Amino acid sequence: MSEEVQDALEISDLNVNAAGNDLLRGVSVSVPGGKITVLVGGSGAGKSVLLRLLAGILPRQHSPVYWEGNVRLGDVPLDSHSRGRTGIVFQQFALFDELTPTANVQFAIDHRADRALPPRYTASQWLELLGVPASPPVAALSGGQKQRLAIARTLAADPQIILYDEPTSGLDAATGRRVAELIRETQSRFGRTSLVVTHDYAGLLKIADEVLLLDSQAKTITRVPPERWSEIPDRMQAVALPSRTDDAEISEDGEQGRSSSRGRLQRVGSVLRKGVADFFGATGGTLIAAVRLPFDSLPVVPRPRWAGRFLLHYLALVGGPTGCLYLVIAGLIVGFTTTYFTLRFLPFRLYTQPLLIDELLASIGFALYRILVPVLATVLIAARCGAAVAADVGVKQYGGQIDALKTFGIRAAAYLLVPIMGAFLIATPILEWLAFTASHWISRMTFVICYPEIGIHFWNQHFFRAITLSPDSLGNAAWGSSLPVLGWFLLGKGWGWVLLKNTLCGFGTAGIAYHQGITPKQSASDVSHCITATVLWATLYVLVVHFVIALLEF
Numbered sequence: 001m002s003e004e005v006q007d008a009l010e011i012s013d014l015n016v017n018a019a020g021n022d023l024l025r026g027v028s029v030s031v032p033g034g035k036i037t038v039l040v041g042g043s044g045a046g047k048s049v050l051l052r053l054l055a056g057i058l059p060r061q062h063s064p065v066y067w068e069g070n071v072r073l074g075d076v077p078l079d080s081h082s083r084g085r086t087g088i089v090f091q092q093f094a095l096f097d098e099l100t101p102t103a104n105v106q107f108a109i110d111h112r113a114d115r116a117l118p119p120r121y122t123a124s125q126w127l128e129l130l131g132v133p134a135s136p137p138v139a140a141l142s143g144g145q146k147q148r149l150a151i152a153r154t155l156a157a158d159p160q161i162i163l164y165d166e167p168t169s170g171l172d173a174a175t176g177r178r179v180a181e182l183i184r185e186t187q188s189r190f191g192r193t194s195l196v197v198t199h200d201y202a203g204l205l206k207i208a209d210e211v212l213l214l215d216s217q218a219k220t221i222t223r224v225p226p227e228r229w230s231e232i233p234d235r236m237q238a239v240a241l242p243s244r245t246d247d248a249e250i251s252e253d254g255e256q257g258r259s260s261s262r263g264r265l266q267r268v269g270s271v272l273r274k275g276v277a278d279f280f281g282a283t284g285g286t287l288i289a290a291v292r293l294p295f296d297s298l299p300v301v302p303r304p305r306w307a308g309r310f311l312l313h314y315l316a317l318v319g320g321p322t323g324c325l326y327l328v329i330a331g332l333i334v335g336f337t338t339t340y341f342t343l344r345f346l347p348f349r350l351y352t353q354p355l356l357i358d359e360l361l362a363s364i365g366f367a368l369y370r371i372l373v374p375v376l377a378t379v380l381i382a383a384r385c386g387a388a389v390a391a392d393v394g395v396k397q398y399g400g401q402i403d404a405l406k407t408f409g410i411r412a413a414a415y416l417l418v419p420i421m422g423a424f425l426i427a428t429p430i431l432e433w434l435a436f437t438a439s440h441w442i443s444r445m446t447f448v449i450c451y452p453e454i455g456i457h458f459w460n461q462h463f464f465r466a467i468t469l470s471p472d473s474l475g476n477a478a479w480g481s482s483l484p485v486l487g488w489f490l491l492g493k494g495w496g497w498v499l500l501k502n503t504l505c506g507f508g509t510a511g512i513a514y515h516q517g518i519t520p521k522q523s524a525s526d527v528s529h530c531i532t533a534t535v536l537w538a539t540l541y542v543l544v545v546h547f548v549i550a551l552l553e554f
């Protein structure tokens with residue numbers, strides 16, 4: 001079963017700088033093919049940055065991390081064409097939670113580097129080989145099972161080099177030992193070049209064929225010969241944390257109180273400055289995203305089957321049962337309030353109502369169809385569905401799933417933005433129709449309860465009067481109301497405007513939610529920030545769309 005693999009990794013003249021600090025300077029080193037190389041280094045030395053760089057998911061000039069130099073994967077330079085040659089087993093696994101374990105592996109098989117060759121195993125065989133249960137959802141797997149699934153997924157993509165990011169971190173000694181054995185076993189069975197990045201030298205040295213040390217003082221990587229492996233603990237140094245500038249501001253001569261209040265003022269100032277910068281940063285980012293949207297929507301979808309699967313995922317998120325219920329309730333509330341209170345608070349009601357009631361019903365029907373429901377529905381969709389999608393994409397970004405997609409050579413836009421757009425464009429009109437249907441049903445009921453002597457026929461005649469295309473079709477109004485989508489879109493006067501607003505709002509909300517979710521996330525609070533920003537920008541955008549269209553429409 002084992003197979004000799006000649007591919008190796010060659011690094012020359014590599015310089016890496018993160019947030020103004022040099023992590024590596026002029027590093028030249030190579031990783032032998034078909035062996036396990038363990039790269040050790042202190043905390044903060046730059047191991048994860050290096051791993052992302054080698055996986056091809058760290059652009060050269062992408063603030064705040066910059067790098068220059070040459071990296072070759074076998075005989076191919078590291079660039080967009082080398083995607084798929086390396087696979088990462090991420091520290092946090094970065095599994096696709098919405099897919100089953102089998103689908104996670106199938107995804108990797110369908111996007112493996114060389115699809116001209118038949119897959120080595122089926123998804124179920126991979127799971128069996130790595131001892132991963134196929135049926136439970138990914139979230140229900142234990143840490144060790146997730147680790148094995150992550151390895152199975154990486155192997156199934158058939159990379160020539162496997163990178164392991166801190167595979168034993170956070171595990172107890174026994175589990176760490178089992179993971180180390182698993183790496184060794186995987187190596188001997190499948191014979192891939194493996195680079196294991198860790199600070200757990202004690203647990204992983206026993207499976208190492210070669211050891212590289214990332215020296216955070218000298219900013220270099222050196223090979224450690226086996227006879228000197230015992231020196232590794234002394235040579236590994238954690239990077240010192242920068243001293244807090246706030247502390248320096250506190251004077252030692254008794255003026256601590258005054259200085260600290262000055263410090264507090266400065267902190268408040270810097271928080272305000274950061275807030276303003278964030279606000280304009282987000283605004284600028286959102287505007288740029290809006291301009292880039294048509295171009296971002298163009299990426300070729302590598303596998304339509306998977307795009308369809310992601311589309312279903314986002315359709316469930318945007319137009320699922322809770323979304324429908326939410327819009328129905330909103331429709332009921334707006335339908336009831338407009339009908340009941342318009343008739344109830346009519347000036348000089350006693351005299352005017354008998355004369356105006358038919359006109360009022362026509363106006364209520366018009367207002368609900370052309371203005372109130374479209375505004376309410378799209379604002380609610382922007383807030384509820386925009387937040388749901390931003391949270392989903394934000395968590396994928398924070399949890400490394402976007403990076404995992406990139407390691408398969410897939411642009412995130414292909415499987416996220418395109419399906420998200422599709423989901424909003426399909427679900428928004430349906431949700432809006434639900435709200436309108438609910439609103440006119442409650443309007444009818446309200447009218448019948450308030451005016452039993454006038455009756456339902458009168459309501460049917462007048463409610464649709466201003467929104468049916470032909471005066472002759474008045475008699476068909478009830479038909480129009482009960483043949484939902486067709487009745488509303490094709491019989492409604494001004495349906496083109498309604499659809500235009502609907503489409504623009506769905507399209508924009510999708511773009512804003514995706515953009516907010518996909519921006520880099522360092523912490524869970526970045527994810528919650530992106531949700532808040534989505535609600536803010538998407539609802540504002542929707543209101544502006546309605547305002548501008550209303551100016552053109554009326």
Ligand SMILES: Nc1ncnc2c1ncn2[C@@H]1O[C@H](COP(=O)(O)OP(=O)(O)OP(=O)(O)O)[C@@H](O)[C@H]1O
Pocket residue numbers: 018019023041042043044045046047048049050064065199239
């Ligand atoms: N996006 C970023 N923005 C700013 N600084 C960064 C970024 N990514 C990495 N760094 C900095 O680069 C340095 C190296 O980070 P890295 O995560 O590679 O360390 P590490 O060696 O993997 O540490 P550990 O073993 O503790 O995970 C750290 O000082 C980190 O703060």
